[in-house]
Amino acid sequence: MLKLHYNLERVSMGLVAAIIIAASVGGIVEIAPLFTIDETVEVPDDLRPHTPLELAGREIFIREGCYACHSQMVRSLADEIDRYGPYSQAGESAYDHPMLWGSKRTGPDLARIGGKYSDEWHVRHLIDPRSVVPASIMPAYPWLLKSLDTDLLTDSLATLSELGVPYSDEMITSAASDALAQSRPDSNETDGFRARYEERPAIRAFDGDPARLTEMDALVAYLQALGTLTVVSETVVVEVDE
Amino acid sequence: MSKHSHREIDPVTGHETTGHDWNGIKELNTPLPKIVIWALILTFVYSVIAWILLPAWPIGRDYTRGLLGLDQSDIALEDYRALATKRQDWLQPFENVDFSALQADDVWQNNALPAAQRLFEDNCAVCHGMQGRGIQGFPVLSDETWLWSGTPEEIAQTIRYGINTDSADTRYAEMPSFNWMERPDRVALAEYVVLLGDGSVKPNAAAATLFSENCAACHGEAGIGGLENGAPALNDSSVIYGQDFSTVMQTLWSGRQGVMPAWTDRLTQAEINLLAFYVSRLGADEKQVAQ
Amino acid sequence: MIATLTVSERQAGLLLSIILAALGLAMAAAARQGVMSVHGFLALGLGVGLAFMLGGAIYDPEPDEDRLRSYYDAPTQFGIVMTLIWAVIAMAVGVWVAALLYWPEATPLWPETSFGRLRPVHTTGIIFGFGGNALIATSFHVLQRTSRARLADSISPWVVLLGYNLFCVWAVTGYLMGSTQSKEYAEAEWYADLWLVVVWVTYFVLYLRTLARRNEPHIYVANWYYLAFILVVAMLHIVNNLALPVRWSSAESFPIWSGVQDAMIQWWYGHNAVAFFLTAGFLGMLYYFLPIRSGRPIWSYRLSIISFWGITFFYIWVGSHHLHYTALPYWAQTLGMTFSVMLLVPSWASAGNAIATLNGAWHKVRDDATLRFMFVAAVFYGLSTFEGSFLAIRPVNSLSHYTDWTVGHVHSGTLGWVAMIVFGAIYTLVPQISGRDAMVSSRAIEWHFWLAVSGTLVYVVAMWNAGITQGLMWRAYDENGALSYSFLQSVQAMAPYYLLRTIGGGLFLAGAVICAWNCWATLRLAHGSAKDRPLLPQPAE
Numbered sequence A: 001m002l003k004l005h006y007n008l009e010r011v012s013m014g015l016v017a018a019i020i021i022a023a024s025v026g027g028i029v030e031i032a033p034l035f036t037i038d039e040t041v042e043v044p045d046d047l048r049p050h051t052p053l054e055l056a057g058r059e060i061f062i063r064e065g066c067y068a069c070h071s072q073m074v075r076s077l078a079d080e081i082d083r084y085g086p087y088s089q090a091g092e093s094a095y096d097h098p099m100l101w102g103s104k105r106t107g108p109d110l111a112r113i114g115g116k117y118s119d120e121w122h123v124r125h126l127i128d129p130r131s132v133v134p135a136s137i138m139p140a141y142p143w144l145l146k147s148l149d150t151d152l153l154t155d156s157l158a159t160l161s162e163l164g165v166p167y168s169d170e171m172i173t174s175a176a177s178d179a180l181a182q183s184r185p186d187s188n189e190t191d192g193f194r195a196r197y198e199e200r201p202a203i204r205a206f207d208g209d210p211a212r213l214t215e216m217d218a219l220v221a222y223l224q225a226l227g228t229l230t231v232v233s234e235t236v237v238v239e240v241d242e
Numbered sequence B: 001m002s003k004h005s006h007r008e009i010d011p012v013t014g015h016e017t018t019g020h021d022w023n024g025i026k027e028l029n030t031p032l033p034k035i036v037i038w039a040l041i042l043t044f045v046y047s048v049i050a051w052i053l054l055p056a057w058p059i060g061r062d063y064t065r066g067l068l069g070l071d072q073s074d075i076a077l078e079d080y081r082a083l084a085t086k087r088q089d090w091l092q093p094f095e096n097v098d099f100s101a102l103q104a105d106d107v108w109q110n111n112a113l114p115a116a117q118r119l120f121e122d123n124c125a126v127c128h129g130m131q132g133r134g135i136q137g138f139p140v141l142s143d144e145t146w147l148w149s150g151t152p153e154e155i156a157q158t159i160r161y162g163i164n165t166d167s168a169d170t171r172y173a174e175m176p177s178f179n180w181m182e183r184p185d186r187v188a189l190a191e192y193v194v195l196l197g198d199g200s201v202k203p204n205a206a207a208a209t210l211f212s213e214n215c216a217a218c219h220g221e222a223g224i225g226g227l228e229n230g231a232p233a234l235n236d237s238s239v240i241y242g243q244d245f246s247t248v249m250q251t252l253w254s255g256r257q258g259v260m261p262a263w264t265d266r267l268t269q270a271e272i273n274l275l276a277f278y279v280s281r282l283g284a285d286e287k288q289v290a291q
Numbered sequence C: 001m002i003a004t005l006t007v008s009e010r011q012a013g014l015l016l017s018i019i020l021a022a023l024g025l026a027m028a029a030a031a032r033q034g035v036m037s038v039h040g041f042l043a044l045g046l047g048v049g050l051a052f053m054l055g056g057a058i059y060d061p062e063p064d065e066d067r068l069r070s071y072y073d074a075p076t077q078f079g080i081v082m083t084l085i086w087a088v089i090a091m092a093v094g095v096w097v098a099a100l101l102y103w104p105e106a107t108p109l110w111p112e113t114s115f116g117r118l119r120p121v122h123t124t125g126i127i128f129g130f131g132g133n134a135l136i137a138t139s140f141h142v143l144q145r146t147s148r149a150r151l152a153d154s155i156s157p158w159v160v161l162l163g164y165n166l167f168c169v170w171a172v173t174g175y176l177m178g179s180t181q182s183k184e185y186a187e188a189e190w191y192a193d194l195w196l197v198v199v200w201v202t203y204f205v206l207y208l209r210t211l212a213r214r215n216e217p218h219i220y221v222a223n224w225y226y227l228a229f230i231l232v233v234a235m236l237h238i239v240n241n242l243a244l245p246v247r248w249s250s251a252e253s254f255p256i257w258s259g260v261q262d263a264m265i266q267w268w269y270g271h272n273a274v275a276f277f278l279t280a281g282f283l284g285m286l287y288y289f290l291p292i293r294s295g296r297p298i299w300s301y302r303l304s305i306i307s308f309w310g311i312t313f314f315y316i317w318v319g320s321h322h323l324h325y326t327a328l329p330y331w332a333q334t335l336g337m338t339f340s341v342m343l344l345v346p347s348w349a350s351a352g353n354a355i356a357t358l359n360g361a362w363h364k365v366r367d368d369a370t371l372r373f374m375f376v377a378a379v380f381y382g383l384s385t386f387e388g389s390f391l392a393i394r395p396v397n398s399l400s401h402y403t404d405w406t407v408g409h410v411h412s413g414t415l416g417w418v419a420m421i422v423f424g425a426i427y428t429l430v431p432q433i434s435g436r437d438a439m440v441s442s443r444a445i446e447w448h449f450w451l452a453v454s455g456t457l458v459y460v461v462a463m464w465n466a467g468i469t470q471g472l473m474w475r476a477y478d479e480n481g482a483l484s485y486s487f488l489q490s491v492q493a494m495a496p497y498y499l500l501r502t503i504g505g506g507l508f509l510a511g512a513v514i515c516a517w518n519c520w521a522t523l524r525l526a527h528g529s530a531k532d533r534p535l536l537p538q539p540a541e
């Protein structure tokens, strides 16, 4: 062995090859099966992709670095189920490019935040967290009241559909108007939106002002959708209840 | 490497060098300390045991399950059920409540109160404040005035289905917008409402007529409230949005429809009743503390 | 630096600068607005600036023929300067970010200075800006010395260093403007990622070509580590960053991986960024500067072999320990846990080998603050890897994950190990390439040492307390089976620790500022260049 190494370390390309081999095995063994093992690749039947408005909100969540303080992954531990709700399942984030499971909880987990609070609360909390939670150490985001740029939405949906997220051509072409419709309950476009996204996504003036489509609309729509894209999570609760 | 070399010996350790010299750096050919080998073996044995007992190695479209047959989600649910069972002792009475029986019960003080407090802090406090004292825009729960009713049963109903939510059983309450009203009238009303709040209003002010025509249906004559329709009393110190002139003008202009979320999907029946009971007593407890 | 290049090299450099400027212009023009156009203009500015510098000096006197008989240290010096600049900036941002968690309103209400945007500026700035420049700069130094050969050419080191720093600047300014992929330690957007691939390939080729000219048949251990660092980082970077841009003219992109596969790939990357960036590379540094400074031979060649291959082979398996109890399948977690435990052996073997090397030089450790930096680094390396293996055990991780304990572990590794070994290397290297016997002020080194050690201890101990408190509060149940604390109570409990951490970080930063001053003063008083020389002069290519 020693002799072998003694020779290996004289040949730079040999060393290079040996390093590549040694450092590849683990990754291949752990990653490749995640694409083949049946129970891992399963996608829940009822999983819906984000609406354009929610997707825009997700991009804002990423842009502002919310993931630096908030996880979106309820671990399979009794206390987390107790505090946050049903543990997260792999299928729930199947359409998430990238996943936002997070690695630090300076603030609470957000995987099940959808529907927990009202839109108005979120708006006030985001504009000034300490006005609603005096002890909060979360930053304030008053600039989210500026108008939402929907320019990239069509291309975003198209890109995601190339990556396998089930957006139809119609969804892709009407992405920008669907974003507007979802934030404007009284507009004419809501019918088209409902036809494409069905009953589940909420249509509301998320920021409280139907006249303007703001980044706040998008972010709050996203937060209110978290944990509601599939109902698998509920099966876990039912199991516990019986 | 030949064993019988004449390589330099390091005077400090007495070990032989490997004979290389990289710009002054040399290496000793010190044999591997036994402890390293043993540590490798030990950690490897630990790993093999873990691999045998736990799910570990992927094979094709499946993986080895391990002799213990463990599944992390099952374990978590089992632990969770164990906790739920443990809680049954004192949470059970809240399942189908007879609240009056609980009033005197020390199950409450000793067992349920801390749990209720934690549930309140994790779920309700962001809107109603840590002690239920409310924040601007969200009602105070620690006083004796209620939008709906202060009985635990009614409070439980509010918590379960919320106010102005998507739930089919939601309570519904809306303060309509009076933006159609002439501005001078709105100003008069607002001034009137401000005075209602501190009790200094003149009973036969001109605005009083406006008030009884437009507002009394919901807020009661002279704003005494208590109609349990979600409209707050306006003649007391308890406010949601604010009873100063400009806030009232804002309320009249745009109307109000506060949302209290529904908790049926998030909390169990017993937890909701527990919270209802806790909330119903906040006012009384607050008074006690004050005395 | 131009004085070290021949006319034809300057011409080649000029051409490359013009290409860079053209690329930048094309990028700015295609994007028209937003972060990508700002970055295009940055590249344009750099290209034009370099072109002017080179063009203006193109017919200046050439270096004498003798230059090939000495080591090429100008890039190393530049890299060290960049290391120090990034150190001061990124540590200051670290202190700032730490302060924000104690005084959340300390920063004006600008998007650019909000916590979520500044935090990756700190992590990228410090790991890639500070750590990366230190690795590249020292690798050039170590590679040449241990090969007794000059760098294979004089252009590619500059391509590597300037290109790499352009990447770092793109990355951190991007986050400030809100452009990020959110993948931890790989937040930079797709075009920056692509650019880094070009830089990295240049680096690798330069490394191999220089190794090929070595005058010592055996490749020294430090170079094994540097090689592993270069190779594996390339592999990780490419796989983790695969993404489809939304448009070619826009900075936004979607990573091709999603959900659980993305999580595993992200932490396969994330952990091995720790392993091959923050560990392997710095072990290379340790393996050179520790024996040089202490004047002692490496304690055991055989132990070096075991630890090197152990680290290279085991590390790659353990990324899944960042995903314990998550939706990642249990089997992958078991592998991550067990390999993390096995990994402790080669890790401690390296730390042990370093410390045993100091046998016979303990009096120097006592007297020489520079050597003491390296000794403390080895000790913290041992401590943080022990802690890491411990945290990787599932039940322990159930407590520590998501808490500040992880942050404590991170900084015992990065402050105690990474930064300390860098400072040790800098204090050894800077006088040497300035042709001096010592740094200008040895008292300043002593001050720096104690500031760094006390800063690290305050930081790490505060975060251990914070993390364990948090973890325990989150899962504390009363005897009736009800959770004892609300989340907000745990937030409130953190305040004193966050304040302490800010103070500890401040001490550490103060030390780094002293170091920067000391290096500046030393480089300013340089007496020519390094006195050591390559063995056989090689003909130019």
Ligand code: HEM
Binding pocket: A068, A103, A104, A106, C091, C092, C094, C095, C096, C097, C098, C099, C119, C122, C123, C126, C127, C131, C406, C407, C410, C411, C414, C415, C418, C419, C501, C502, C504, C505, C506, C508, C509
């Ligand atoms: C002046 C010294 C430093 C201070 C005050 C400081 C402060 C911080 C703070 C406040 C955070 C964010 C933690 C959180 O989100 O709660 C952080 C994260 C981080 N820092 Fe530092 N830091 C310092 C030096 C360094 C150095 C020298 C390195 C690396 C060489 C480093 C690497 C990191 C990394 C990798 C993280 C991310 C940790 C994680 O995601 O768990 N830091 N630092």
Ligand code: HEM
Binding pocket: A103, C184, C270, C274, C278, C279, C318, C321, C322, C323, C340, C341, C343, C344, C347, C381, C384, C385, C386, C387, C388, C389, C390, C391, C392, C393, C397, C400, C401, C402, C406, C409, C410, C413, C414, C417, C418
């Ligand atoms: C045997 C060696 C090591 C092992 C087994 C190890 C293990 C771990 C574990 C289990 C975590 C926590 C993951 C989580 O709960 O989220 C972690 C986080 C981390 N470690 Fe280590 N560690 C080792 C050495 C080091 C060293 C030497 C450094 C730095 C120089 C380091 C830097 C980090 C960083 C930056 C993170 C934070 C990742 C994140 O969440 O952003 N580790 N490590």
Ligand SMILES: [Ca+2]
Binding pocket: A183, A205, A206, A207, A208, A209, A210, A211, A212, A213, A214, A217
């Ligand atoms: Ca709106």
Ligand SMILES: [Ca+2]
Binding pocket: C181, C183, C186, C187, C188, C189, C190, C193, C241
């Ligand atoms: Ca990236």
Ligand SMILES: [Cu+2]
Binding pocket: C270, C271, C274, C318, C319, C321, C322
């Ligand atoms: Cu790790």
